[in-house]
Each structure stands twice: as structure tokens, then as C-alpha cells.
Amino acid sequence: xxxxxxYVSILAGTSVISFGLAxxxxxxxxxxxxxxxxxxxxxxxxxxxxxxxxxxxxxxxxSIVSIWAGVSSWLALACVTFSLIAWDLAMFVRRLGLAGxxxxxxxxxxxxxxxxxxxxxxxxxxxxxxxxxxxxxxxxSSALLALLAFWGISALIYSLRSRE
Amino acid sequence: xxxxxxxxxLVYLIILAGIGSLNGSLLGLAFPLVIYLMAGLWHxxxxxxxxxxxxxxxxxxxxxxxVTVSLTVNNQGEALEQVLLHDPLPGFLEVIDGSASRFVDFxxxxxxxxxxxxxxxxxxxxxxxxxxxxxxxxxxVSRRAVLPSHGQLLVxxxxxxxxxxxxxxxQTRVYSGVIPARQGGAGIDFFGLREYQIGDAPRRxxxxxxxxxxxxxxxxxFEQERVADVGIVLDGRRSVNEFGGGRTIFEHSVTAxxxxxxxxLSDGNRVGLFVYGRRFKWTPPGYGKRQRERILQDLALxxxxxxxxxxxxxxxxxxxxxxxxxxxxxxxxxEDLSMLVQLRVRGYQLMVISPDxxxxxxxxxxxxxxxxxxxxxxxxxxxxxxxxxxRFGIQVVNWDVALPFEQAxxxxxxxxxxxxxxxQRGGQV
Numbered sequence: 359x360x361x362x363x364x365y366v367s368i369l370a371g372t373s374v375i376s377f378g379l380a381x382x383x384x385x386x387x388x389x390x391x392x393x394x395x396x397x398x399x400x401x402x403x404x405x406x407x408x409x410x411x412x413x414x415x416x417x418x419x420x421s422i423v424s425i426w427a428g429v430s431s432w433l434a435l436a437c438v439t440f441s442l443i444a445w446d447l448a449m450f451v452r453r454l455g456l457a458g459x460x461x462x463x464x465x466x467x468x469x470x471x472x473x474x475x476x477x478x479x480x481x482x483x484x485x486x487x488x489x490x491x492x493x494x495x496x497x498x499s500s501a502l503l504a505l506l507a508f509w510g511i512s513a514l515i516y517s518l519r520s521r522e
Numbered sequence: 523x524x525x526x527x528x529x530x531x532l533v534y535l536i537i538l539a540g541i542g543s544l545n546g547s548l549l550g551l552a553f554p555l556v557i558y559l560m561a562g563l564w565h566x567x568x569x570x571x572x573x574x575x576x577x578x579x580x581x582x583x584x585x586x587x588x589v590t591v592s593l594t595v596n597n598q599g600e601a602l603e604q605v606l607l608h609d610p611l612p613g614f615l616e617v618i619d620g621s622a623s624r625f626v627d628f629x630x631x632x633x634x635x636x637x638x639x640x641x642x643x644x645x646x647x648x649x650x651x652x653x654x655x656x657x658x659x660x661x662x663v664s665r666r667a668v669l670p671s672h673g674q675l676l677v678x679x680x681x682x683x684x685x686x687x688x689x690x691x692x693q694t695r696v697y698s699g700v701i702p703a704r705q706g707g708a709g710i711d712f713f714g715l716r717e718y719q720i721g722d723a724p725r726r727x728x729x730x731x732x733x734x735x736x737x738x739x740x741x742x743x744f745e746q747e748r749v750a751d752v753g754i755v756l757d758g759r760r761s762v763n764e765f766g767g768g769r770t771i772f773e774h775s776v777t778a779x780x781x782x783x784x785x786x787l788s789d790g791n792r793v794g795l796f797v798y799g800r801r802f803k804w805t806p807p808g809y810g811k812r813q814r815e816r817i818l819q820d821l822a823l824x825x826x827x828x829x830x831x832x833x834x835x836x837x838x839x840x841x842x843x844x845x846x847x848x849x850x851x852x853x854x855x856x857e858d859l860s861m862l863v864q865l866r867v868r869g870y871q872l873m874v875i876s877p878d879x880x881x882x883x884x885x886x887x888x889x890x891x892x893x894x895x896x897x898x899x900x901x902x903x904x905x906x907x908x909x910x911x912x913r914f915g916i917q918v919v920n921w922d923v924a925l926p927f928e929q930a931x932x933x934x935x936x937x938x939x940x941x942x943x944x945x946q947r948g949g950q951v
Contacts, residue, residue: 411525411528414528414532415528415531415532418532418535418536418551419535421551422535422536422539422548422551425545425547425548425551426539426543426545426548431547431548431550431551434551435550435551435554438551438554438555439554442554442555442558446558446660446661449525449661450661453604453606453625453657453661454625456606456608456623456625457606457621457623457624457625459620459621459624459625459636462624462625462626463625465626465627466604466625466626466627469603469604469627469659470604470659470660473561473565473659473660474659474660477554477557477558477561477660478554480557481553481554481555481556481557481558482553482554484553484554484556484557485550485551485553485554486550488546488549488550488553489546489547489550492546497544500541500544501541503541504537504538504541507537508534508537511530511533511534511537511556511559512530514556514559514560514563515526515527515530515559517563519526
């Protein structure tokens with residue numbers, strides 16, 4: 359089941375970003391994004407789950423560039439979210455392969471899908487809510503906010519690492 | 523790059539791009555990633571407080587037999603969302619039922635028991651401990667631990683049943699057994715005649731010989747049967763035991779050593795073992811079932827080792843005096859002949875059981891003409907070497923390992939060498 363959802367997520371992420379790029383006339387980048395998705399699917403099918411991390415990074419970068427290029431931010435958000443799901447499941451399926459008991463697999467898969475679904479849902483809700491908030495900032499206050507964001511993310515990573 | 527680092531880099535990249543382009547909608551892309559990271563922080567596992575207890579259904583099995591390992595893990599701490607429990611198996615053990623790993627969620631103050639069945643190759647296998655990987659559901663934060671749960675399993679070598687090994691050393695011990703002692707006395711086989719002595723049973727009188735000599739009566743004398751000292755030397759040199767493709771003939775040598783030692787011990791002999799492989803291991807000579815167990819355990823641990831100079835093989839005279847029986851189990855190579863001849867010169871009665879490496883290796887070769895020619899040449903060289911050994915009075919059994927050892931032993935070892943020579947069986951199987 360996990361593998362099926364990996365393929366579905368890769369396909370969905372690739373389709374939305376390719377559709378968005380093709381819709382504004384960037385046919386060649388759209389085909390390129392489609393090819394990237396195809397390579398990711400083949401790598402997943404062949405069992406190269408380590409390919410998921412670079413593929414996830416590539417699709418995030420494509421999404422960023424797509425917004426610059428004029429693609430709808432909703433399509434880019436969908437692409438990032440589906441890529442995140444595919445990347446997470448690719449990592450999960452590796453650990454799942456070590457589970458010997460089939461009953462363990464089913465139970466852990468369900469629990470993982472529930473957690474991932476809630477996290478992805480919250481992320482999308484947060485992004486939708488953020489899109490509705492409009493604040494005019496000067497460059498200085500933007501830079502200050504960016505610095506705060508950097509500090510916050512770094513603190514988050516540090517606390518995560520310290521728990522290991 | 524770790525998963526956290528990748529997420530952090532991507533979030534930084536999105537924020538930089540958003541600030542750099544003054545495009546607020548770009549910042550929205552970071553939300554799913556940040557929420558994902560925060561979920562890891564929120565649900566990250568505590569340090570696992572687990573205890574494990576291991577039970578092994580048997581500590582000593584024969585090859586092919588199975589053993590069930592039962593593991594009970596107690597969680598004495600907080601609930602763990604996702605735990606991978608993995609019992610690393612020692613080499614050459616194979617799980618045939620169940621699994622050595624579990625991937626579970628572990629509620630607080632609960633226990634988990636699971637079993638798996640395995641079998642293994644000959645040898646000593648030690649279990650180290652249970653590996654634990656506790657993670658949050660998304661696998662961002664993980665904690666590792668190894669829970670001590672030691673155990674051990676001894677897989678004994680296969681026991682081929684050989685009824686009798688006919689040896690005839692020049693020197694025997696004082697206790698009665700089944701080996702002809704070259705001395706007259708009580709026994710079964712006719713040994714000679716002697717003058718009648720008071721107390722001899724009338725049925726022992728040889729009337730035919732007595733009738734020829736008027737001076738007195740003569741009695742039949744029988745050959746005494748006693749036990750003997752036997753030293754078994756197992757050759758575990760890598761250079762003679764291992765072949766291309768990871769194939770080894772050593773397991774056959776071990777099988778032969780088990781069969782020979784068991785047969786000789788069950789006849790009441792005093793048997794010792796010397797394993798000349800990865801490490802030198804002497805099993806001092808002894809009698810009976812306890813000695814059989816010691817030898818079995820040492821053979822279970824026998825491994826091939828790097829090549830040493832076999833010519834330095836020293837048989838301690840204190841344990842095995844001259845004229846006692848030495849049985850060498852070895853595939854042999856041409857350089858070994860001089861050492862064997864020296865042992866023979868020192869007075870040892872020598873028997874060589876040689877698993878045939880030529881036919882063993884030939885089975886792994888293709889049918890090319892060059893391979894066939896090489897096989898014939900090597901076969902001739904080996905035949906010449908074995909013939910040379912036989913000329914020195916060494917009993918040689920050239921065992922084609924395609925045949926079971928029981929079958930080989932029945933036709934070549936169950937009768938005295940003189941009998942085999944008489945019926946033109948030179949020890950070739």
C-alpha cells in the first residue's frame with residue numbers, strides 16, 4: 359500500500375507542476391518536470407529509495423522557480439506537498455522492509471498514514487491561511503522577519519538533534 | 523545529508539527566495555515543511571527504557587535441527603511510537619520461521635514477546651544483543667540502543683554412523699577391547715600353540731598337534747583383544763581445503779573425523795583429537811561418552827585457517843607413544859608426504875583418510891577439453907602420491923565425497939588392511 363501511495367504522490371506532484379508550467383506556455387520545462395517525475399518513479403520501482411531526497415529537493419526548487427515564472431502558488435504548494443509525502447513514504451518504506459511480521463507492517467502503515475495525513479493537512483491549511491493575510495512590510499522589517507525565521511528554524515533543528 | 527538537514531536547507535531556500543523576490547506567496551511553500559519538522563519535535567521519542575529476556579529452546583543441536591528463540595521485551599518507560607527491534611543473527615544462521623525483527627509501537631509499561639525459528643551450520647554461534655531503534659512516526663528523531671541479551675548455540679557436526687574401524691597398532695593398552703594385541707591369551711582369533719598348562723580347559727587342547735608330539739600336550743592360544751591409543755589429526759589448512767567459488771571440502775573431513783572418533787570410542791579405545799586449522803586445538807585422549815562429547819564440541823568449533831607448515835606437526839609422545847595409532851583426516855598435498863613418512867619412521871601406525879579434492883573440484887569445472895586434461899594430470903599425480911604412501915605401510919583411504927562416509931568406511935575400514943589387500947581393495951572408494 360505504501361508503494362502505491364508513493365507512486366500516486368509522485369504522479370500527482372509531477373502532474374500539477376507540469377500542468378501549471380504548460381498552462382503559462384513553458385512546454386519544455388513542463389516536459390522536463392514530467393521527466394524528473396518519471397525518473398523518480400523508475401528509481402522507486404527499482405528500489406533506489408535514496409533517490410527520493412534529491413528528487414524532493416529538485417521538485418521544491420522547481421516549485422519555487424515556477425512561482426517566479428507565474429505558475430499559480432496553489433499548484434506549486436500542491437507539488438511541494440505531494441513531493442514531501444512521496445519523500446516521507448520512500449523513507450518509511452525502507453524501515454518497513456525491516457519489519458518481519460506482516461501484521462506489524464499493516465498496523466504501522468496505518469499509523470504512519472494518519473500522522474502524515476494530519477501533518478500534510480495542517481501544512482496546507484497553514485499555507486492557505488497565510489495566503490489570506492496581507493501585511494505591507496518595509497525591506498528592513500522583512501529582513502528582520504527573515505532573520506527571525508532563520509533563527510527559529512535553526513533552533514528547531516537544534517532541539518530535534520539534541521533529542522537524538 | 524540527514525532528513526532534518528535537507529528539510530532545513532529547503533526551508534531556508536524558500537524563505538530566501540521569498541524575501542529576495544518580495545513574493546509572499548513563496549513563503550507559503552515552507553509551511554508543510556515547517557509543520558513536518560515541528561511534528562518531529564512534538565512527538566520525538568524519549569530515551570527507551572527497555573529490558574529484554576532471551577530464551578533459546580536448545581543450546582546444542584545437530585545440523586538440520588531447528589531451534590526456537592524467544593524474546594520478551596519489557597518497556598519500563600514512556601510509550602514509544604515506532605520501535606524497530608532487530609536481533610542480529612550470528613553468521614551462518616538462517617531464520618526459517620518468523621522473523622528476527624519487529625517493527626511496532628510500544629505502549630508504556632507493556633511487554634512484547636515474539637519467537638522465531640532458525641537453523642544453522644556447524645559451529646558456535648553467539649547472540650550479542652537486541653538492537654533498538656526508537657523513532658517518531660515520521661522518522662525524524664531517532665534513538666538507538668543495544669539491549670544486552672546474550673545467548674549461545676552450538677551446532678554440532680553431522681554424525682555419520684560407522685560400526686567398526688579396523689586398526690591394528692603395534693602397541694595396545696592393558697584393558698580388554700576389540701583390537702588384536704599381537705599377544706596370546708584369551709580371545710577369539712587363533713594366535714598360536716603353547717605347551718599345555720594346568721588349568722587349561724580340555725577344549726583348548728589342540729589334539730592334532732599333541733598327537734604329533736609325544737612329549738606332551740599342546741593348547742591353542744588366542745590373540746588378546748585390547749583397547750588402543752588413537753590420535754585423530756584433522757587437517758584444516760585453508761590451502762588444501764578451500765577451492766574456487768567458496769567451495770570447501772573441510773565439512774567432509776569433519777564428518778569423517780566425527781564418524782571415526784565415535785566408532786573408536788564406542789569400541790572402548792582411548793581417543794584424542796588434534797585440529798590443525800585456524801587454531802591448534804588438542805583434545806587430550808580419553809575414553810567413553812564424555813570424551814565423545816568433548817571431541818564433538820571441538821569439531822563443532824573447527825575452522826579452516828591460513829596455511830602453516832604442516833611439517834611441524836608434532837605428536838606428543840607422552841600422550842601417544844610410538845607404535846600407537848594415528849589417523850590423519852586430510853585432503854593431502856604433495857608436500858605432506860615427507861611428514862607422513864617421518865611419522866611412520868618414528869613407529870606410528872598411520873592411517874590417512876583423504877577426502878578426494880580432485881574429484882571434488884572436478885565437479886565444479888566445465889567440460890572443456892583443457893579442464894578434462896588438467897583433471898587427468900592431477901588425478902595421476904594424486905594416485906602416484908597415494909601409492910607412494912601405501913608403499914611405506916600407510917593405510918590410505920581415498921574417499922570420493924560424492925559417496926556417504928558410512929559407505930566408504932564399510933568397504934575400506936571395517937576390515938583389517940591385510941584382509942583388504944588380500945581381496946585387492948587398496949582403500950580406494
